[in-house]
Amino acid sequence: ITRLDYYVGEVMEKLKEKGLDKNTIVIFSSDNGPHEEGGADPEFFGRDGKLRGLKRQCYEGGIRIPFIVRWPERISAGSVNGHQLAFYDIMPTFCELIDDKGFPKKYINKKLEGDCFDGLSFAPTLLGNADKQQKHDFLYWEFHETDQMAVRMGDWKLVVKKGAPHLYDLSKDIHEDTDIAAQHPDIVKKMLEVIRQEHRPNDMFPITLPKFASDLSGKG
Known part of the structure; x- marks a missing residue:
């Protein structure tokens, strides 16, 4: 340090x-x-x-x-802001600050199918224009080393450990001690669908996927 x-x-x-x-x-x-x-x-x-x-x-x-x-x-x-961001928001932010109108098109790898940017510029927040700030619908993480995945939507946080989902309300439980998944099945279902949408299988990064509601439909 x-x-x-x-x-x-x-x-x-x-x-x-x-x-x-x-x-x-x-x-x-x-x-x-x-x-x-x-x-x-x-x-x-x-x-x-x-x-x-x-x-x-x-x-x-x-x-x-x-x-x-x-x-x-x-x-x-000394100003403080609670805007939720991720490191992939840095690139679009810098591009906006230098008025690079070519973002994101000129930075896309045309040889890579599906290449895209998930980042959102937080320049409005930096410059005191929070009312013009775009916000993420969700943030998503996964770590194969610990077999964990997570989704955050506002104050809702879903942590999936070895395929088992656990839901937390960060506005009341920042230490993530109380799993309330059983009390909010609709929210869990919505956040699991984000995982289905965002996860990309890779043999080098194996991870245990949770059970999705659609996989269970029609089964006795």
Whole structure:
């Protein structure tokens, strides 16, 4: 952490030296939550506090990460926003900020069938125009290493572990302790359909799919 802090400081000092610090957007984030690899001890740092889970798990502690943006001439210091975004939103955001009207067409790989972008620019949120911000219908994750999948729709969060679905209401249960799947079968069904839609089978990344309602129809 000390080394990281030092390196970030070097970047910020160089921007200041070049006279670019006031009108350069700087984003600080991470690619996952805490992990146990290489001798790391998340327990020592109290990792199981507000959020549950580790890297390559679909609980919030594994996928919800810090996201800090600094842009003094455009963003008010200390402002906070609850917009839900993912890393694939970065590309369209940068394209909008530099007025690249070729996105997404010029970035599509024409040789790759079905190539597309799921990202939505969050430039309106950054610039204080939240009323113009597009929002994701859902966010989706899967990790074959832990055999977990997840879907988030607003405050509803479905975590599928080894094919078994568990539903949580993050507005009341941010630590994901109380599975309420049995009380909300319609919501579970809707979120399972997202998994059916988004999952792409791959022998290199095997994962246990949940049972879909349509697979069970007509069976006694």
